[in-house]
Amino acid sequence: MPQESLACISCDTMKSNAQINLGPEAFGQSAVKQRDDGMCCGPTKSLFEMLFQTEMAAQYYYSSSSQSLIDIAEEYADCEKETNDKQPIAKVVGIVGFKPSYIIDGHHKILWNKNGQTFYANNCLHLELEGEIFIRQPGYYIVSSQLNLRRQNETDTPINETRPTTFIHHVDLLSHKYGTTGVLMQTKKSIEINGVYFTSFLSAVFKLNKYDRLSVSISQPDLLDIGHSNDNFQIYYTYNLQ
Known part of the structure; x- marks a missing residue:
């Protein structure tokens, strides 16, 4: 039987200020688990569903000073320019x-x-x-x-x-x-x-x-x-x- 692909990405990538909590209790019965080193691991499909949900929440709350992916990208860009x-x-x-x-x-x-x-x-x-x-x-x-x-x-x-x-x-x-x-x-x-x-x-x-x-x-x-x-x-x- 084919196996579902698995992946790990930084949990920080999926965080936003749009009232999203990615602590261990946020995952519940989800197949995605947060490791002690700050990586979120699980089926690729589940990871992308969570990433999509956090981005949609960020877009919704943008008008009330939330942090959307455009803000995250700005922070990454500034950091990248300084740290090379x-x-x-x-x-x-x-x-x-x-x-x-x-x-x-x-x-x-x-x-x-x-x-x-x-x-x-x-x-x-x-x-x-x-x-x-x-x-x-x-x-x-x-x-x-x-x-x-x-x-x-x-x-x-x-x-x-x-x-x-x-x-x-x-x-x-x-x-x-x-x-x-x-x-x-x-x-x-x-x-x-x-x-x-x-x-x-x-x-x-x-x-x-x-x-x-x-x-x-x-x-x-x-x-x-x-x-x-x-x-x-x-x-x-x-x-x-x-």
């Missing part, structure tokens, strides 16, 4: 322009590297002219993107009734292994006539293959606050299952 760890990582910051997306018709792919905070290391590469992050080590990665939309004011061109009222924010994938393109994740925001400032963000964990290329695309670049210092796109390697 060997984990693959890339963080691109600051919007410098756009080019037509070849993955989503009518969308605009973002080009990055405005203010010198962009960095990448250890089998991740920033393809600056393409606006893409190039993966050279397979594994499971936290992928996140944050964009800030500008506030509409008296000096801006008014949003009229014929203008699209939905802002779409994608993270897209070009797969070298499978020869395909597609959307990894997306969010949509309704734009009010008088417009208000808000942040659009995406974060999740994905299994990426060698030579995958990731990018961010949007529907309406004119709505972005491109001078905002917190516009970024980043990936952080967590682990791999052989």
